[in-house]
Amino acid sequence: MTDSNTINTIIERKHATKTVLIGIYSGLVTLFVCLIGMVETFGARDIIGGIISMGHTMLIIIAVGSGAVAVKTLREDMSTPGATINKPAFLVEIFVGVTTGLIVGATLSIFVFATQLVDMRSVLINVSPGLLEMLTLQQPASQVMMTITVLGSLLGGIGAAIFNINPRIRLPLVLGLTSVVSLGMLRDMLKIVLSREGWPSVLLNFLVKNQGLSIAGATTIFATTVALVIIWPHLPKIYDKTVRIIVTYVPKVLQFAVSIIFTIALTMRVFWFIGISDKDLPILPSCQAADSSPNVDLAKCISILSNDVSTTSDLLGTNLATLVSTIITVSEILVGSLILLCFIFAIWNIRQNANLTDTKSTLEDPNNALLIIAKRNISAFFSVALLVSLPILLGVFPSEVLLNVGLYMLMGFGLNIVVGMAGLLDLGYVAFFAVGAYSTAILTSPRASIELGMSFWAALPIVVLVTGATGLLVGAPVLRMRGDYLAIVTLGFGEIARFLFLSDWFKPWLGGAQGIILIPPVSIGNVQLIGPHKLYYLIITGCLIALFISARLRGSRVGRAWMAMSEDEKVAETMGINTVYYKLLAFGLGAMIASISGAVFAAKLGTIFPHSFNVLVSITALSLLIVGGIGSLPGIIVGALVLVGLPELLREFTEYRLLIYGAILIFMMLSRPEGLIPRVRQTRELDDQELSQDAWLHDKNEANNGSSVTVT
Amino acid sequence: MQTDSHPILELRNIDTYYGQIQVLRQVNISMPAGEITCLLGGNASGKSTTLRTILGMVTPSQGSIHFRGERIEGISTTELVKLGVSMVPENRRIFGRMTVRENLEMGAFLRKDRKEIEKDIERVLNLFPRLRERLKQLGGTMSGGEQQMLAMARALMSRPSLLLMDEPSMGLSPLFVQQIFKIIQEINEQGTTIFMVEQNANMALSIADYGYVLQTGKIVLNDTAQNLRDNKMMRKAYLGET
Numbered sequence: 001m002t003d004s005n006t007i008n009t010i011i012e013r014k015h016a017t018k019t020v021l022i023g024i025y026s027g028l029v030t031l032f033v034c035l036i037g038m039v040e041t042f043g044a045r046d047i048i049g050g051i052i053s054m055g056h057t058m059l060i061i062i063a064v065g066s067g068a069v070a071v072k073t074l075r076e077d078m079s080t081p082g083a084t085i086n087k088p089a090f091l092v093e094i095f096v097g098v099t100t101g102l103i104v105g106a107t108l109s110i111f112v113f114a115t116q117l118v119d120m121r122s123v124l125i126n127v128s129p130g131l132l133e134m135l136t137l138q139q140p141a142s143q144v145m146m147t148i149t150v151l152g153s154l155l156g157g158i159g160a161a162i163f164n165i166n167p168r169i170r171l172p173l174v175l176g177l178t179s180v181v182s183l184g185m186l187r188d189m190l191k192i193v194l195s196r197e198g199w200p201s202v203l204l205n206f207l208v209k210n211q212g213l214s215i216a217g218a219t220t221i222f223a224t225t226v227a228l229v230i231i232w233p234h235l236p237k238i239y240d241k242t243v244r245i246i247v248t249y250v251p252k253v254l255q256f257a258v259s260i261i262f263t264i265a266l267t268m269r270v271f272w273f274i275g276i277s278d279k280d281l282p283i284l285p286s287c288q289a290a291d292s293s294p295n296v297d298l299a300k301c302i303s304i305l306s307n308d309v310s311t312t313s314d315l316l317g318t319n320l321a322t323l324v325s326t327i328i329t330v331s332e333i334l335v336g337s338l339i340l341l342c343f344i345f346a347i348w349n350i351r352q353n354a355n356l357t358d359t360k361s362t363l364e365d366p367n368n369a370l371l372i373i374a375k376r377n378i379s380a381f382f383s384v385a386l387l388v389s390l391p392i393l394l395g396v397f398p399s400e401v402l403l404n405v406g407l408y409m410l411m412g413f414g415l416n417i418v419v420g421m422a423g424l425l426d427l428g429y430v431a432f433f434a435v436g437a438y439s440t441a442i443l444t445s446p447r448a449s450i451e452l453g454m455s456f457w458a459a460l461p462i463v464v465l466v467t468g469a470t471g472l473l474v475g476a477p478v479l480r481m482r483g484d485y486l487a488i489v490t491l492g493f494g495e496i497a498r499f500l501f502l503s504d505w506f507k508p509w510l511g512g513a514q515g516i517i518l519i520p521p522v523s524i525g526n527v528q529l530i531g532p533h534k535l536y537y538l539i540i541t542g543c544l545i546a547l548f549i550s551a552r553l554r555g556s557r558v559g560r561a562w563m564a565m566s567e568d569e570k571v572a573e574t575m576g577i578n579t580v581y582y583k584l585l586a587f588g589l590g591a592m593i594a595s596i597s598g599a600v601f602a603a604k605l606g607t608i609f610p611h612s613f614n615v616l617v618s619i620t621a622l623s624l625l626i627v628g629g630i631g632s633l634p635g636i637i638v639g640a641l642v643l644v645g646l647p648e649l650l651r652e653f654t655e656y657r658l659l660i661y662g663a664i665l666i667f668m669m670l671s672r673p674e675g676l677i678p679r680v681r682q683t684r685e686l687d688d689q690e691l692s693q694d695a696w697l698h699d700k701n702e703a704n705n706g707s708s709v710t711v712t
Numbered sequence: 713m714q715t716d717s718h719p720i721l722e723l724r725n726i727d728t729y730y731g732q733i734q735v736l737r738q739v740n741i742s743m744p745a746g747e748i749t750c751l752l753g754g755n756a757s758g759k760s761t762t763l764r765t766i767l768g769m770v771t772p773s774q775g776s777i778h779f780r781g782e783r784i785e786g787i788s789t790t791e792l793v794k795l796g797v798s799m800v801p802e803n804r805r806i807f808g809r810m811t812v813r814e815n816l817e818m819g820a821f822l823r824k825d826r827k828e829i830e831k832d833i834e835r836v837l838n839l840f841p842r843l844r845e846r847l848k849q850l851g852g853t854m855s856g857g858e859q860q861m862l863a864m865a866r867a868l869m870s871r872p873s874l875l876l877m878d879e880p881s882m883g884l885s886p887l888f889v890q891q892i893f894k895i896i897q898e899i900n901e902q903g904t905t906i907f908m909v910e911q912n913a914n915m916a917l918s919i920a921d922y923g924y925v926l927q928t929g930k931i932v933l934n935d936t937a938q939n940l941r942d943n944k945m946m947r948k949a950y951l952g953e954t
């Protein structure tokens with residue numbers, strides 16, 4: 001059997017080459033992150049205080065990852081049809097992992113050795129003593145070479161072994177470690193949030209130590225995650241039972257009363273929060289000390305509700321105010337944890353509804369409809385409650401991140417109408433955002449040329465209409481274009497818009513490069529929404545409205561027309577669809593939604609410059625659609641959180657922000673090209689395609705056998 | 713010989729250009745109400761262009777188009793659909809990402825009478841029983857013949873008085889072609905006027921009442937289907953007789 005032997009050796013050689021290649025790539029990645037200074041910068045931050053830094057974690061992840069990737073590739077290659085063995089032996093896998101790890105370790109140790117021989121610093125400025133100290137663990141370079149190599153092999157081996165662990169153990173393990181690393185990375189955010197008044201200080205002291213998490217904290221986080229992952233599959237059942245019990249045993253009146261009380265408490269809380277001045281809020285941990293008594297704040301809050309400061313604060317005694325404020329603070333923590341739990345339930349609930357696999361048992365239930373409605377209401381209530389409580393629970397800086405996420409999310413909803421629904425690839429979407437911001441500025445700023453000085457709310461309808469008209473203006477000339485041409489022309493429009501705002505021509509009205517200053521903040525009643533934690537409420541309202549509109553549009557006549565148009569414009573016309581009208585409608589609506597985002601942006605900053613409206617805004621808005629899954633509404637939310645939120649949270653690493661951002665995008669495109677949350681339609685489509693391909697042969701035979709159409 | 717019934721649609725001396733290139737030359741076609749009229753011609757003879765001209769997708773530079781006596785050249789496609797003209801496009805072009813049902817609903821886009829639409833869906837499903845089993849299947853995953861059926865069913869959903877069809881037999885197996893033509897006849901018997909563009913002259917003439925032959929944009933022959941079938945030149949050029 002010389003033939004099959006040769007084939008086998010060729011296969012093995014192919015695998016060996018691949019393994020070595022993966023090792024070399026991983027080694028190069030390791031060198032890359034070292035040389036660009038990432039390892040050293042990240043080394044300054046600890047995941048677990050005094051034990052392991054982020055820089056080390058990064059190197060470990062690369063080594064372990066190389067082993068895992070190599071084994072995964074090997075498995076994929078061997079499971080191709082026609083191969084003799086379908087799954088590599090355990091030892092082979094470990095060997096593969098160790099090999100890649102070894103190459104990574106060896107690369108690093110050779111690098112360390114080389115630094116001893118040659119002074120690289122003159123060329124590669126990041127090869128600093130600090131980096132070497134990190135790599136050698138403060139030991140002499142000559143001794144440590146062996147250690148690094150062995151450590152690399154070991155880690156690679158672990159990476160390979162991961163695949164051989166029972167998934168029931170592997171999943172909690174991996175997720176537990178991931179959550180420790182993520183929280184360790186977000187330690188600053190954790191500290192800012194937990195040191196705010198309202199959170200028990202024990203929690204902060206317990207979890208955080210020096211530069212990172214404490215050992216006890218890390219262990220707790222790990223254990224909590226593992227526990228959560230383990231009970232996760234049982235949660236829907238528990239939720240289902242709980243709701244069932246509530247629906248059957250708790251009287252309607254009581255249900256109603258509880259929800260009303262909850263709603264009122266929450267509303268009061270939000271009003272109080274919006275009402276208090278910025279100085280009362282601890283922005284950074286150090287500011288915490290300066291804090292006024294909550295009584296004053298509550299009185300203020302109530303006065304907002306009744307619109308009369310003096311009488312209300314007199315009427316309400318200090319005692320009552322203190323009592324209420326204490327109740328609210330306690331209930332906040334309770335509600336906070338409850339909400340978190342219910343949010344998880346809600347997500348699960350949605351997923352289960354989407355699957356519709358085991359609804360039979362509930363369908364047989366006589367209370368079925370009631371149960372589903374109750375579940376939906378509870379989920380909706382707690383989702384809204386969570387959304388509303390976020391700034392209260394998190395404080396100013398995280399709210400800033402959420403506000404930026406919200407601005408882009410709103411743009412995402414608008415762009416989704418144009419790109420996702422109507423199929424018009426618009427790369428100049430920033431223009432509408434800019435027109436929204438500029439028109440808000442011109443209408444409201446007392447420094448603008450026309451000095452209208454309108455309020456935000458008076459200006460908003462005009463802004464929306466003006467930007468909508470701009471949408472039509474941009475849409476009209478590109479009516480006959482599709483695909484690539486449309487993309488390029490709209491890209492041009494976006495840039496033209498920026499140049500117009502910059503130009504000397506319009507300088508008297510638009511301020512040229514200096515932009516427009518003194519845009520007044522948004523105010524509700526006599527409260528000014530200054531600060532991201534307050535503007536958050538504005539943008540979240542906008543997002544919810546946009547979400548509602550998008551969801552309604554999708555199933556509507558308009559949505560169907562867009563869908564037909566995006567599939568085949570000419571045929572859509574022969575269905576009687578006026579494509580000119582529907583294209584303009586898409587451009588107009590998309591522009592209107594972007595303008596609201598722009599208006600909030602202007603009110604947030606108070607000053608706007610043309611430079612804020614560059615092509616990167618359009619690209620980000622489009623990317624978040626792609627990452628989330630084009631046409632998917634939950635995808636927009638997740639896409640905005642991942643693409644806008646994540647980089648903002650990691651803002652400390654400004655230098656590497658775009659690198660990390662790019663890495664996420666590439667990884668996404670490789671592993672999940674259909675987006676994080678693909679549109680339900682599309683998944684169904686793929687399934688159907690496979691089904692019909694199976695059925696196809698069957699059909700063909702049937703046709704050949706002469707089954708004629710039954711015309712009666 | 714034209715029949716006595718009034719033409720539902722009429723082309724008079726139509727010239728159509730794509731830029732500088734003239735595609736249709738002095739085309740005269742009349743579609744008597746209630747009949748099947750067919751336009752025969754080889755590749756690139758201008759058959760699809762004739763349909764595009766009728767639908768207002770290209771504007772004729774000369775001549776006039778009359779729908780029930782009124783001039784309609786230059787009118788938009790949407791308007792024409794509203795008047796009761798429907799089209800089964802070349803190569804079917806169903807909406808591949810929509811289900812069969814959604815495709816049918818798209819066909820009734822201009823109508824708002826939900827109940828009647830449901831009735832019509834039922835009606836076309838009776839005409840094409842094959843589609844009934846596939847209501848929830850995505851259009852793009854069906855075989856060519858099924859797609860042709862769907863395209864026809866979709867066109868019927870607007871309750872057209874005139875149905876335009878561009879090469880319904882293209883790319884289908886002989887068996888499917890027979891089925892399709894049988895159904896076309898059926899549709900016609902239920903009262904819809906049909907104008908069909910075909911390369912398959914044999915099949916087309918077997919069900920048509922009247923035929924036109926188009927050659928490089930000119931009508932070179934027109935007669936009743938019966939006469940065309942007997943015509944010597946026709947038999948040589950189009951009906952595959954040696």
Ligand SMILES: Nc1ncnc2c1ncn2[C@@H]1O[C@H](COP(=O)(O)OP(=O)(O)O)[C@@H](O)[C@H]1O
Pocket residue numbers: 730733735753754755756757758759760761762
């Ligand atoms: N959009 C167009 N632009 C320019 N020429 C076209 C266009 N469409 C068709 N033609 C030309 O017009 C002629 C007739 O085309 P068509 O009506 O599609 O032929 P048929 O349907 O009979 O095969 C062909 O020579 C074709 O190349």
Ligand SMILES: [Mg+2]
Pocket residue numbers: 759760761802
């Ligand atoms: Mg053609």
